[in-house]
Amino acid sequence: MNRFKSWALWVSIAALVTFCVKEFAGFDISSTVDGFLNVLLPVLCGFGIVNNPTDPTGW
Numbered sequence: 001m002n003r004f005k006s007w008a009l010w011v012s013i014a015a016l017v018t019f020c021v022k023e024f025a026g027f028d029i030s031s032t033v034d035g036f037l038n039v040l041l042p043v044l045c046g047f048g049i050v051n052n053p054t055d056p057t058g059w
Contacts, residue, residue, distance in 0.1 A: 012048020015041045 019041040021027070
């Protein structure tokens with residue numbers, strides 16, 4: 001499977017872009033949502049890094 005066809009790669013890229021835009025552009029969002037995104041987005045980025053779409057038995 002090609003890495004660029006992997007859904008995990010695209011989810012992690014979207015999470016990274018969202019996290020960077022949120023941090024550097026300074027969007028003002030509620031503290032509850034901000035706290036949730038601060039936990040969720042790095043986890044999704046990490047999942048995209050450890051994912052191996054070329055191994056059908058692994059993640």
